[in-house]
Amino acid sequence: MAAASKRKPTAPEAGTADVLTFFRQMLLIRRFEEKAGQLYGMGLIGGFCHLYIGQEAVVVGMEAAMRASDTVITGYRDHGHMLVKGMDPKGVMAELTGRRGGYSKGKGGSMHMFSREKNFFGGHGIVGAQVSLGTGLAFAHKYLDNGNVCAAYLGDGAVNQGQVSESFNMAALWKLPVVYVIENNKYGMGTSIDRASARTELHLRGQSYGIPGQSVDGMDVVAVKAAGDKAVAHARSGKGPYILEMMTYRYRGHSMSDPGKYRSKEEVARMRQEHDPIDRLRERLVADGLADEDALKAIDREVRDLVSAATEFAQASPEPDPAELYTDVLVRA
Amino acid sequence: MPIELLMPALSPTMTEGKLSRWLKAEGDRVKPGDMIAEIETDKATMELEAIDEGRIGKILVPAGTENVPVNTPIAVLLADGENLDAKMPAPRAAAPAMALPTAPAPTVAAPAPRAMVPAEPEAEGATTRITVREALRDAMAEEMRRDPKVFLMGEEVAEYQGAYKVSQGLLQEFGAKRVIDTPITEHAIAGVGVGAAFYGLRPIVEFMTFNFSMQAIDQIINSAAKTLYMSGGQLGCPIVFRGPNGAASRVAAQHSQDYSSWYAHIPGLKVVAPWSGADAKGLLKSAIRDPDPVVFLENEILYGQSFDVPVSADHLVPIGEAIVRRAGSHVTLTAFSRGVGMALEAAGALAKDGIEAEVVDLRTLRPLDTATIVASVKKTNRLVSIEEGWPFAGIGSELAAVMMEQAFDWLDAPVLRVHGADVPLPYAANLEKLALPTVEKIVAAAKSVCYRT
Numbered sequence: 001m002a003a004a005s006k007r008k009p010t011a012p013e014a015g016t017a018d019v020l021t022f023f024r025q026m027l028l029i030r031r032f033e034e035k036a037g038q039l040y041g042m043g044l045i046g047g048f049c050h051l052y053i054g055q056e057a058v059v060v061g062m063e064a065a066m067r068a069s070d071t072v073i074t075g076y077r078d079h080g081h082m083l084v085k086g087m088d089p090k091g092v093m094a095e096l097t098g099r100r101g102g103y104s105k106g107k108g109g110s111m112h113m114f115s116r117e118k119n120f121f122g123g124h125g126i127v128g129a130q131v132s133l134g135t136g137l138a139f140a141h142k143y144l145d146n147g148n149v150c151a152a153y154l155g156d157g158a159v160n161q162g163q164v165s166e167s168f169n170m171a172a173l174w175k176l177p178v179v180y181v182i183e184n185n186k187y188g189m190g191t192s193i194d195r196a197s198a199r200t201e202l203h204l205r206g207q208s209y210g211i212p213g214q215s216v217d218g219m220d221v222v223a224v225k226a227a228g229d230k231a232v233a234h235a236r237s238g239k240g241p242y243i244l245e246m247m248t249y250r251y252r253g254h255s256m257s258d259p260g261k262y263r264s265k266e267e268v269a270r271m272r273q274e275h276d277p278i279d280r281l282r283e284r285l286v287a288d289g290l291a292d293e294d295a296l297k298a299i300d301r302e303v304r305d306l307v308s309a310a311t312e313f314a315q316a317s318p319e320p321d322p323a324e325l326y327t328d329v330l331v332r333a
Numbered sequence: 334m335p336i337e338l339l340m341p342a343l344s345p346t347m348t349e350g351k352l353s354r355w356l357k358a359e360g361d362r363v364k365p366g367d368m369i370a371e372i373e374t375d376k377a378t379m380e381l382e383a384i385d386e387g388r389i390g391k392i393l394v395p396a397g398t399e400n401v402p403v404n405t406p407i408a409v410l411l412a413d414g415e416n417l418d419a420k421m422p423a424p425r426a427a428a429p430a431m432a433l434p435t436a437p438a439p440t441v442a443a444p445a446p447r448a449m450v451p452a453e454p455e456a457e458g459a460t461t462r463i464t465v466r467e468a469l470r471d472a473m474a475e476e477m478r479r480d481p482k483v484f485l486m487g488e489e490v491a492e493y494q495g496a497y498k499v500s501q502g503l504l505q506e507f508g509a510k511r512v513i514d515t516p517i518t519e520h521a522i523a524g525v526g527v528g529a530a531f532y533g534l535r536p537i538v539e540f541m542t543f544n545f546s547m548q549a550i551d552q553i554i555n556s557a558a559k560t561l562y563m564s565g566g567q568l569g570c571p572i573v574f575r576g577p578n579g580a581a582s583r584v585a586a587q588h589s590q591d592y593s594s595w596y597a598h599i600p601g602l603k604v605v606a607p608w609s610g611a612d613a614k615g616l617l618k619s620a621i622r623d624p625d626p627v628v629f630l631e632n633e634i635l636y637g638q639s640f641d642v643p644v645s646a647d648h649l650v651p652i653g654e655a656i657v658r659r660a661g662s663h664v665t666l667t668a669f670s671r672g673v674g675m676a677l678e679a680a681g682a683l684a685k686d687g688i689e690a691e692v693v694d695l696r697t698l699r700p701l702d703t704a705t706i707v708a709s710v711k712k713t714n715r716l717v718s719i720e721e722g723w724p725f726a727g728i729g730s731e732l733a734a735v736m737m738e739q740a741f742d743w744l745d746a747p748v749l750r751v752h753g754a755d756v757p758l759p760y761a762a763n764l765e766k767l768a769l770p771t772v773e774k775i776v777a778a779a780k781s782v783c784y785r786t
Contacts, residue, residue, distance in 0.1 A: 136528020166521030
């Protein structure tokens with residue numbers, strides 16, 4: 001657990017407004033995911049549901065380094081990515097409950113959500129598939145010369161998929177504007193990284209292709225933002241892909257049905273107590289006089305209200321019309 | 334003893350070629366490894382290399398000669414002291430003196446004679462006689478001129494001009510931005526293409542053969558076919574996956590598979606398998622303009638066959654429509670891709686026995702034009718399905734089920750399937766022939782459902 005240290009962030013300072021936004025966004029993800037876990041337990045959410053709790057600093061810091069017109073694509077642990085990309089928590093939660101008000105009209109579920117409007121391209125259930133797809137989004141950015149960058153997220157489990165290496169090669173060969181964000185939470189489902197990867201320094205995975213890489217404290221949102229700025233600038237300037245290895249941790253199981261026998265309770269508790277990205281930022285905001293407890297409580301209240309409204313919507317929205325079974329198979333049937 | 338130099342087979346499907354240029358003249362000395370001549374095959378221009386030492390005694394086939402059959406003597410090589418008066422080896426006894434790739438001259442699976450190919454009933458307006466290969470190239474070129482978002486990517490599509498020469502000239506016209514050589518990396522090529530299509534580009538992804546699409550099938554099915562549905566209609570995928578499908582000639586099990594039923598199984602895909610040149614052009618153009626992912630199954634043996642093809646850049650053939658290639662009242666033969674040629678040949682043979690077969694060219698496998706097939710069977714009351722693929726859960730199985738559901742009361746005989754043998758395709762010439770559909774097998778099946786022997 002070396003990279004996720006308790007030291008204070010030393011990365012370049014973000015502005016006060018930025019830091020408060022980070023806090024709010026991370027808290028929104030945390031509360032949203034806690035509620036999703038609860039709804040799963042109540043049987044309102046079915047199937048696979050992978051919670052992002054613990055990893056919030058990664059997407060929040062990265063989003064701050066990108067533009068709204070940039071594209072984002074990820075795997076199945078995708079709720080946080082959607083929330084920071086500006087997608088409506090109501091639509092996300094209603095998709096989790098499989099209702100017609102969901103982003104995919106209830107046909108996609110937790111792992112398969114998209115917003116063309118917000119430039120979020122999923123939400124993909126096949127480990128590693130999003131890396132080639134994201135490389136294709138970057139290909140389109142370059143082909144259209146639109147100045148956008150794609151952030152393609154993958155986990156430490158996905159890095160060993162063949163198409164990830166294939167994509168690294170093509171992205172470097174063609175200098176595509178893509179940042180590969182490896183969310184290294186140390187376990188690919190129940191297999192720890194040292195049991196799955198011959199070399200565990202995943203930011204070095206691009207070396208064969210000449211892709212620069214950097215290991216980042218993914219529990220520190222300010223450090224993530226700083227690394228994201230650098231990587232995105234590299235990609236946007238035409239120099240090709242960049243790899244960021246975010247050292248992070250998920251507190252919950254791989255999915256809701258994971259008993260988590262592969263790691264100790266103590267390990268999880270230690271990470272929560274010593275490295276939690278939200279607690280760390282909260283301490284810092286107070287210590288630096290950027291916000292007082294009342295202001296932080298107000299943010300917490302606002303976020304809880306948002307999540308409550310999303311939860312109500314997700315339960316009130318009706319199930320899809322049976323006629324929807326046969327729609328959206330083809331654009332032109 | 335003088336050695337006859339024979340026209341070599343330089344590709345699995347080559348049956349003849351053009352002797353483009355002699356690099357040696359009569360009287361010149363040659364050593365092993367010297368380039369003697371340039372041969373244009375069905376795929377590429379290749380140099381013919383000497384494997385024996387000697388002197389070119391006589392050139393038998395002049396430069397520029399087209400359609401020189403494989404194994405034709407093209408020159409005589411003399412050893413020191415020999416002259417042309419020496420007794421020539423009997424042509425039949427002569428082993429091929431060269432042929433750099435050691436592929437044996439094909440003695441089976443020659444393409445259907447061109448004379449057998451009937452005129453295109455659907456071709457309207459000005460036409461030109463071109464090969465299927467050229468028709469496919471024209472379709473891509475016309476659509477690339479029409480829409481700057483269309484681009485072609487694949488292995489050897491650009492500088493090599495296409496492994497089967499289908500993309501010949503496209504790099505020169507459209508440049509490296511739009512005609513893109515990729516590494517040998519099918520899985521991620523498919524993913525990159527799908528990702529680009531999600532963003533609104535219109536990729537054409539060429540598989541050197543569809544056999545290699547198995548590396549990429551996850552992206553084709555899980556990403557290209559399913560995302561529109563999983564996104565509630567937000568994210569379409571206007572992409573074409575194309576390349577040769579099915580058996581070529583003597584390339585054995587891993588390079589000969591027919592993926593028709595594999596892809597036709599998948600909701601969210603459109604699957605097209607044309608036979609004629611006009612359909613190759615018109616359907617590929619429709620596929621490129623289509624907003625959905627299209628699997629476009631070509632056939633290597635058809636590439637070299639010539640048809641009358643509409644010249645117009647507006648020639649479109651709609652996806653999802655079968656066509657009756659030959660009308661008949663006794664039995665319906667359904668086929669697609671190369672099978673159509675065999676079905677037409679079989680229909681000709683059957684006619685001599687008084688059986689009038691109706692040949693339905695399916696053209697599109699998904700969505701299948703069941704209305705045309707059912708209408709034909711309601712007329713003939715019999716169906717024989719033809720495909721190269723394996724029988725289990727094949728196109729023929731689907732057709733049999735559709736007949737049960739929609740034409741049960743009209744059937745006078747069980748639906749029969751002519752299909753590839755349920756084995757990995759063998760290499761040996763005789764076994765390969767046994768494994769694949771033939772005109773004879775189609776004739777036998779048609780007679781059987783007509784209760785004739």
